[in-house]
Amino acid sequence: MSLLELDGVKVHFPIKKGVLFGRTVGHVYAVDGVSLKVEAGETYGLVGESGCGKTTLGRSVLRLVDITEGSVVLDGTDLAKLPGEEMRRFRRRLQMVFQDPLGSLNPRQNIESILSEGMVAHGIGKDQEERREKIKSILDKVGLPSNALSRYPHEFSGGQRQRIGIARALVLEPDVIICDEPVSALDVSVQAQVINLLEELQEELGLTYLVIAHDLAVVRHISDTIGVMYLGSLVEEAPSDALYAEPKHPYTKALMSAVPVPDPEVEDRRERILLTGDLPSPANPPSGCRFHTRCPWVQERCSTERPELRDVGGGHRVACHYADEIESGALKRTRPTDIEAVTETEGVVTEQPEGATEVSVALLPADSTTKPDPEVVKERVSSAVEARSDQTADAVVKDADAANPNASGKTSDETD
């Protein structure tokens, strides 16, 4: 049995209208049926783009938002059904580290007061003296000097503030810590320090983490298992190495392909999947598979039938009807995803004459597998301009022609 189990968790926020007696006119389906298990002593990483509901899911575990449906079971107790006061006492075992280190610390309390508040609420430590001793030992663990006690949050640097946030969670000796974007507000060098601190603390204290992040590198580094969220539900879940080695869900593939590879040759040759369109509104999610409006491999079945997470072996779960077919290459793409295809379409619809020259320059790196020939480039530029001028008034064509020799001259300079 896992330490933390979420089963079919749904968090729907009502959209209300009216002043005194609010009438519910709809719901925002922030989290729409998420089931996952977090094993004791392990780290579960939750990734997804902004607005996919990962933060709401994290908050629902702590019941900071009301759970509409489903259960959150910690160590055999269903938190979703606990009455208020019992839930309050249970929060000692579940703590949270927030994204904004300064915003999550009360600016009018000093560090000692911030750190002892939770202990007072749960009756830990007989008197302030005892609590102070404990706080000092925790401060030492997270790498802060003990003279920090009488200082205020605004007197610390970003990384130190996040350490205070971690210390605040640690003083209550929790079983599970939910880290909501723990490092995204910090600069890169400090990110590493905080991530390493979290790992050290896990080893030392046997903590269990649920890490929410949008930074794929961070999540990969820290997680044992990773869940990918899209529009309120999990689309894929796998052990972290397996997920990075062979992502199976089209959304995960697109997400992974967005990470640049630090090798220019591989970077040039590898396939990139560019998604078209925006994240649909969670107040009006698409029917069937939530991803079908943007999926490059979309089929008819996808818009009617919502895929469940199914096991495809090795603890790899994916919510896609056609994951196997996509994997074997049996399914052809139904939408353009290639970087060149996307750029060219954009080039045709560009309104301004200067757009043509920009496109021609943009075409160069995309085509770099073959050696760029100045003649070919010239042809492309003029064809791009022609394609444009077909749709525009004469005056603009003149402008475009005037810009044309200039543009081809510039591009051939660059290619030489």
Added chain:
Amino acid sequence: MSVATKTDKIQRLAELAATKETATGASLWREAFRRLKHSKMAIIGAVIIALFIVLAIVGPYIAPYSPTAQTWRGEVFPNRGEFVGARGENWFGLDHLGRDLFSRFLVGARQTLLVGIVATTIGLIIGFVIGGLAGAFATLGGDTGKRIDSVIMRFIDIMLAMPSLLLAVSIAAVMGQSLTAVMIAVGVVQIPVFARLLRGSMLAQGTSDYVLAAQSLGLRKRRIVLSQVIPNSLSPVIVQATLSLATAIIEAAALSYLGLGNPDPAIPEWGVMLTQAQRFFDNAPMMAVYPAVGIIITALGFTLLGEAMREALDPKLRG
């Protein structure tokens, strides 16, 4: 590197370490006070207020004449209808009953300050309780709390819908002519301002991360409101209280001017003095100018201090 500079360096580092060990943190309140001390506006305002308070305390003792002592009619209008202006023994001249205006001005300061402070305190306390309750219910009370907040705030809206002076006049009229009535009337008018301000400020703080953090720590709701939300919502209310003091003095003067003030002629007050001067404005405009200038300068003092406090407490200017 020579040995001497090296030991120097070590010593300096040790000193630095020692200072850090003893240094205590600077709370936001203390920093705001430090900024306040460096603001010219605050200093001018504070000096004016201090003078006013001193005047209110010692005024009756330093007044050269009794504020109620009258003189013979012949002395009041020596040149048929002309008032006695400023002169050696009466710095501000005499009023229509031959009372010394300077003495009345000095003695009247106390009453004016009292009205301002008491009225503002009434408004602040009642407004704070109402606004605090509404804010607490709205931020942490869930759906039921939001409904309670909504009901409370509609009552406040009703109060706000009435023109403040009209409301004060009706309250004062119902309660009869007395100083208490003026204070309560002016205070009640301030209630919705404070209530709305505190509630709005609490709502803004209620969604902040540290309130969420306090909830996730397992703090009780009452504790969250008292130790997290309210301390961070106070600064606009404090600023408003300072600014309201000025308004309260002016409104009390307005009520006195309308004849709803203290009817007891033995206790002079700047607003009452202004009312009385009105009848003789053609012949003796200076009689109105003295109390008016007094009210204006005092109100200016409180406004300056209030504005300076707003700036000092603004977290965006923290540095």
